[in-house]
Amino acid sequence: MATPKIDMGAPATDGCEPVTAESSWSAAVGQGGGVLRSVQIGALELETGGLLTSVTVAFECWGTLNAAGTNAVLIQHALTGSTHVSRGDSEEDGWWEGLVGPGEVIDTNKYFVLCANMLGGCYGSTGPSSIGDDGVPYGSRFPFVTIRDSVNAEAKMADRLGITSWHAVIGGSMGGARALEWAITFPERVHRCAVVAACAASTAEQIAFAQAQVLAIRQDPNFAGGDYYDDVAPTAGLGLARRIAHITYRSEAEMGQRFGRAAQDGENPVSGKRLPSKPGRSRTERYRVESYLDHQAHKLVGRFDANSYIVITEALMSHDVTRGRGTLKEALYRAQDVEFLVAAVNSDRLYFPAQSEELAAALPGENTVRRIDSPIGHDGFLTEVEAVGNLLKASFFPV
Amino acid sequence: MATPKIDMGAPATDGCEPVTAESSWSAAVGQGGGVLRSVQIGALELETGGLLTSVTVAFECWGTLNAAGTNAVLIQHALTGSTHVSRGDSEEDGWWEGLVGPGEVIDTNKYFVLCANMLGGCYGSTGPSSIGDDGVPYGSRFPFVTIRDSVNAEAKMADRLGITSWHAVIGGSMGGARALEWAITFPERVHRCAVVAACAASTAEQIAFAQAQVLAIRQDPNFAGGDYYDDVAPTAGLGLARRIAHITYRSEAEMGQRFGRAAQDGENPVSGKRLPSKPGRSRTERYRVESYLDHQAHKLVGRFDANSYIVITEALMSHDVTRGRGTLKEALYRAQDVEFLVAAVNSDRLYFPAQSEELAAALPGENTVRRIDSPIGHDGFLTEVEAVGNLLKASFFPV
Numbered sequence: 001m002a003t004p005k006i007d008m009g010a011p012a013t014d015g016c017e018p019v020t021a022e023s024s025w026s027a028a029v030g031q032g033g034g035v036l037r038s039v040q041i042g043a044l045e046l047e048t049g050g051l052l053t054s055v056t057v058a059f060e061c062w063g064t065l066n067a068a069g070t071n072a073v074l075i076q077h078a079l080t081g082s083t084h085v086s087r088g089d090s091e092e093d094g095w096w097e098g099l100v101g102p103g104e105v106i107d108t109n110k111y112f113v114l115c116a117n118m119l120g121g122c123y124g125s126t127g128p129s130s131i132g133d134d135g136v137p138y139g140s141r142f143p144f145v146t147i148r149d150s151v152n153a154e155a156k157m158a159d160r161l162g163i164t165s166w167h168a169v170i171g172g173s174m175g176g177a178r179a180l181e182w183a184i185t186f187p188e189r190v191h192r193c194a195v196v197a198a199c200a201a202s203t204a205e206q207i208a209f210a211q212a213q214v215l216a217i218r219q220d221p222n223f224a225g226g227d228y229y230d231d232v233a234p235t236a237g238l239g240l241a242r243r244i245a246h247i248t249y250r251s252e253a254e255m256g257q258r259f260g261r262a263a264q265d266g267e268n269p270v271s272g273k274r275l276p277s278k279p280g281r282s283r284t285e286r287y288r289v290e291s292y293l294d295h296q297a298h299k300l301v302g303r304f305d306a307n308s309y310i311v312i313t314e315a316l317m318s319h320d321v322t323r324g325r326g327t328l329k330e331a332l333y334r335a336q337d338v339e340f341l342v343a344a345v346n347s348d349r350l351y352f353p354a355q356s357e358e359l360a361a362a363l364p365g366e367n368t369v370r371r372i373d374s375p376i377g378h379d380g381f382l383t384e385v386e387a388v389g390n391l392l393k394a395s396f397f398p399v
Numbered sequence: 400m401a402t403p404k405i406d407m408g409a410p411a412t413d414g415c416e417p418v419t420a421e422s423s424w425s426a427a428v429g430q431g432g433g434v435l436r437s438v439q440i441g442a443l444e445l446e447t448g449g450l451l452t453s454v455t456v457a458f459e460c461w462g463t464l465n466a467a468g469t470n471a472v473l474i475q476h477a478l479t480g481s482t483h484v485s486r487g488d489s490e491e492d493g494w495w496e497g498l499v500g501p502g503e504v505i506d507t508n509k510y511f512v513l514c515a516n517m518l519g520g521c522y523g524s525t526g527p528s529s530i531g532d533d534g535v536p537y538g539s540r541f542p543f544v545t546i547r548d549s550v551n552a553e554a555k556m557a558d559r560l561g562i563t564s565w566h567a568v569i570g571g572s573m574g575g576a577r578a579l580e581w582a583i584t585f586p587e588r589v590h591r592c593a594v595v596a597a598c599a600a601s602t603a604e605q606i607a608f609a610q611a612q613v614l615a616i617r618q619d620p621n622f623a624g625g626d627y628y629d630d631v632a633p634t635a636g637l638g639l640a641r642r643i644a645h646i647t648y649r650s651e652a653e654m655g656q657r658f659g660r661a662a663q664d665g666e667n668p669v670s671g672k673r674l675p676s677k678p679g680r681s682r683t684e685r686y687r688v689e690s691y692l693d694h695q696a697h698k699l700v701g702r703f704d705a706n707s708y709i710v711i712t713e714a715l716m717s718h719d720v721t722r723g724r725g726t727l728k729e730a731l732y733r734a735q736d737v738e739f740l741v742a743a744v745n746s747d748r749l750y751f752p753a754q755s756e757e758l759a760a761a762l763p764g765e766n767t768v769r770r771i772d773s774p775i776g777h778d779g780f781l782t783e784v785e786a787v788g789n790l791l792k793a794s795f796f797p798v
Contacts, residue, residue: 048670146669204654204688208646211689212639219635221620236618240611244643247607252751255603261719270545270717271447287716289603290610317686318669320660349748352651 033062033100033113034090036083036124041156044119050143053133057157058124059116062088062100063108069164073106074154075115076171076178078382079245079312080304082123083115096385105389105397111167116157118178119150120311128307129229140226142311146318147174151181158189165189168396172196172381172388173351174312177319180359183335184321192396194341196372196388197348197381199355200328200362201320206350209248210317213241217306226307238306239297241313246296251347251377259289267291328362336364341395343370343388345380432461432512433489435482435523440555443518449542452532456556457523458515461487461499462507468563472505473553474514475570475577477781478644478711479703481522482514497784504788504796510566515556517577518549519710527706528628539625541710545717546573550580557588564588567795571595571780571787572750573711576718579758582734583720591795593740595771595787596747596780598754599727599761600719605749608647609716612640616705625706637705638696640712645695650746650776658688666690727761735763740794742769742787744779 038058045051060083065072075085075096086094086101100106100113117125120142128142158166169190171179176198183193202210220237222228247255263269267285286294325331340363344356353369360367372387374380381388393399437457444450459482464471474484474495485493485500499505499512516524519541527541557565568589570578575597582592601609619636621627646654662668666684685693724730739762743755752768759766771786773779780787792798 144670201660203651204658204660204686205646205651207660207686208642208654208688208692211686211692212643212646215639215642216615216618219615219619219639240614240618243607243614244611247604247611252602252604252748255607259603261600261603261606270719270722271543287603287606287610289607293607293610320669323669349651 033060033086033108034084034088034092036060038124039157039160041153041160044149044153044156046143047146047148047152048144050145052119052126052143055119055126055153055156056124056130057116057119057126057153058121059083059114059157060085060088061112061114062086063110063112065112065161065163069162070167071110072112072114072158072163072166074158074166074169074179074182075100075106075113076169076175076182077115077118078171078173078175079316080242080300080309081175083117085113085115095382096388098385099389099392105393107397111397112163114161114163116154118174118312118315119153120145120308120315122305122308125153127305128226128311129305137227137229139229139307142226142307145311145315147177147181147315148185150178150315151185154178154182155186155189165191168192168194168392170194170196170392170396171198173198173378174316174319177202177316180321181319183338183340184325184331187335187338190335190338192339192341193335194343194392194396195356195359196341196343197345197351197356197378199351200332200359201322202317203355207317209244209350210313213244214310214313216240216244217310220306223306226310228306233301234306235301238304238309239294239301241309242297242300243293246293248350249377249379251349251375253347254376255289257375259287259292262288264288264291328358332359332363339396340367341370341391342367343372343381343391345372345374345376345378345384347375347380348378350378432459432485432507433483433487433491435459437523438556438559440552440559443548443552443555445542446545446547446551447543449544451518451525451542454518454525454552454555455523455529456515456518456525456552457520458482458513458556459484459487460511460513461485462509462511464511464560464562468561469566470510471557471562471565472510472512473557473565473568473578473581474499474505474512475568475574475581476514476517477570477572477574478715479641479699479708480574482516484512484514494781495784495787498788498791504792506796510796511562513560513562515553517573517711517714518552519544519707519714521704521707524552526704527625527710528704536626536628538628538706541625541706544710544714546576546580546714547584549577549714550584553577553581554585554588564590567591567593567791569593569595569791569795570597572597572777573715573718575750576601576715579720580718582737582739583724583730586734586737589734589737591738591740592734593742593791593795594755594758595740595742596744596750596755596777598750599731599758600721601716602754606716608643608749609712612643613709613712615639615643616709619705622705625709627705632700633705634700637703637708638693638700640708641696641699642692645692647749648776648778650748650774652746653775654688656774658686658691661687663687663690727757731758731762738794739766740769740790741766742771742780742790744771744773744775744777744783746774746779747777749777 044055117123169179169182176195217237220234223234322331342360344353516522568578568581575594616636619633622633663685741759743752
């Protein structure tokens with residue numbers, strides 16, 4: 001195996017394109033992780049005909065790859081997720097904190113665990129905010145990419161890193177879509193595949209909610225067709241997109257119990273008052289649920305690029321494992337030698353459990369959908385780390 | 400009874416402020432209806448402290464009011480609904496076509512049926528597009544109004560028209576909220592009340608989706624704080640608000656069966672092509688469900704005012720029959736002498752049947768929630784006119 005080009009320096013969360021330096025792969029891999037690394041995979045031909053001439057895939061990793069390159073586990077992040085699955089040696093908790101580490105369910109004493117930023121993202125992989133060959137950010141010129149393009153980029157990354165096959169590919173939500181595409185596109189390289197709170201193809205409703213989110217950004221006057229990097233970012237549009245999305249991530253019951261009709265502290269939403277500083281006949285004070293969604297919007301806007309949000313959302317809209325592969329059963333039959341774990345959050349109303357059932361029923365062999373018991377809705381795949389861990393432990397990582 | 404000021408001239412759908420002329424009330428009421436009329440109710444003090452100095456309530460009506468003023472039926476429209484319940488003598492179908500007319504369930508040979516445009520609307524009643532005392536449209540100066548303000552305005556309208564009590568007040572969705580408020584605010588004037596696909600108080604999730612819609616409009620640069628009447632209207636924002644809302648009006652299953660992942664005819668949404676005329680790295684072609692939502696947005700933008708959309712949506716957010724009235728049971732006890740019909744669409748995921756159950760359980764006496772069997776979601780209250788008619792016939796309008 002050739003020594004790949006790997007960068008060790010960029011911090012885990014800045015979202016910038018890391019500078020790649022020559023270094024030894026084995027040296028770059030410690031037990032801890034929590035540092036953003038990247039590998040150059042060269043040119044990438046896209047499923048729909050375009051070409052990206054020079055692609056970086058950024059990732060974080062934990063544990064040590066064995067000599068045969070067969071102890072690797074790929075964890076796929078969700079729509080606005082980063083590579084930061086686990087704290088590792090860093091200060092910041094990961095989004096599946098507690099799942100990966102020495103002695104944990106995915107034991108880094110045994111496994112080499114990797115999470116790559118998807119193509120088009122803003123956590124280090126080539127995306128619209130990356131600088132193109134001409135020294136200018138792609139912006140409006142970044143091409144339409146699909147889930148399959150991301151998987152192909154990750155396969156090239158695995159080639160470069162000497163990962164021959166994955167002990168398991170695991171993902172929730174959009175990460176589940178990518179995990180499933182991995183199993184179908186490269187079944188010989190995937191031994192086990194966990195598809196959590198995801199489905200075989202984005203549905204009409206998922207496309208509809210996605211359209212609203214993409215429009216919210218495009219209609220922000222600061223969006224400027226995607227070429228806003230020299231100017232003010234379209235934060236209002238991105239914030240609205242996040243609000244719409246976030247409602248779909250939670251259950252009606254959870255929002256009702258948590259917020260009900262309560263007013264935000266010190267505010268009276270049933271009031272005719274106006275703030276002199278604010279033009280318009282505004283109802284200027286908020287319900288608590290509005291304040292909560294404002295907060296969610298604010299948090300995302302501070303860490304995510306609006307163009308990446310569009311690119312990744314449109315990739316998710318394109319998700320359909322059957323495209324060019326016949327019926328769902330025919331498409332899934334390609335992965336007949338892969339062991340599957342299909343799981344659903346029982347209160348999920350974005351990726352309904354029925355969609356997981358449909359997937360499981362069409363997979364080769366017998367597959368029972370495992371339930372994650374949470375009242376929270378779709379986000380249960382993130383909040384119920386212990387439940388996810390227990391399912392993975394029983395299926396893929398027995399002690 | 401004094402002869403009220405009534406206008407007979409304005410067409411049913413232009414949304415403009417009609418000019419009021421002196422005329423005889425009885426002469427204005429024919430069998431047919433389908434013509435927008437209006438009545439001046441003078442000044443209106445608002446629940447939250449504001450004042451509208453000169454308020455018009457526009458309405459359509461069918462049938463003839465009896466001398467005692469006791470054969471009247473009030474039908475309340477939904478969020479973007481108009482007064483046009485029934486075609487009557489006009490050319491255009493109403494939104495509950497077939498329910499009202501000679502020999503129909505609500506038989507205009509017996510009953511005088513009226514539908515008023517709610518306060519803040521754009522179908523003839525005083526709203527943000529109305530001209531204020533200073534000769535300029537209210538725009539940003541239009542005050543925050545509540546459901547109760549609308550009901551108070553309608554009560555003044557009823558006074559002016561000589562309607563002593565309502566045989567029934569009937570509404571679906573936001574119309575249901577207004578119907579319920581009528582029964583609680585003026586129980587002595589309401590004999591029967593039908594609350595269809597509505598609830599006792601807007602929930603956290605309903606508020607959340609409403610916030611996104613209101614923001615979509617406010618963030619349109621053409622909104623100009625609400626003062627856009629001399630310039631371009633914020634149609635993009637209003638269109639996005641409608642798309643978000645429309646998704647919540649339909650069921651996931653219905654959208655899936657109707658559209659699935661189909662592409663719009665002649666378009667390929669999984670394509671990297673760009674239209675030269677369109678800047679940005681757009682996915683320029685659409686899924687059929689996107690085209691459908693574009694069409695819904697386009698239709699609404701052509702008939703509705705963006706400021707009215709905000710005013711009415713914020714009124715709906717304020718909906719809470721318990722405000723200032725103790726517990727839900729205490730609030731509803733005021734209407735102990737009113738006969739109720741509570742109905743829910745079984746696939747509704749905006750006004751869940753459980754919310755109708757909660758209302759029915761808290762009403763005085765025994766109340767069973769009647770189900771409207773439709774796979775369509777919330778909009779079933781509009782599409783299943785026959786089912787709604789059958790429920791009304793059995794409960795309120797026996798032959």
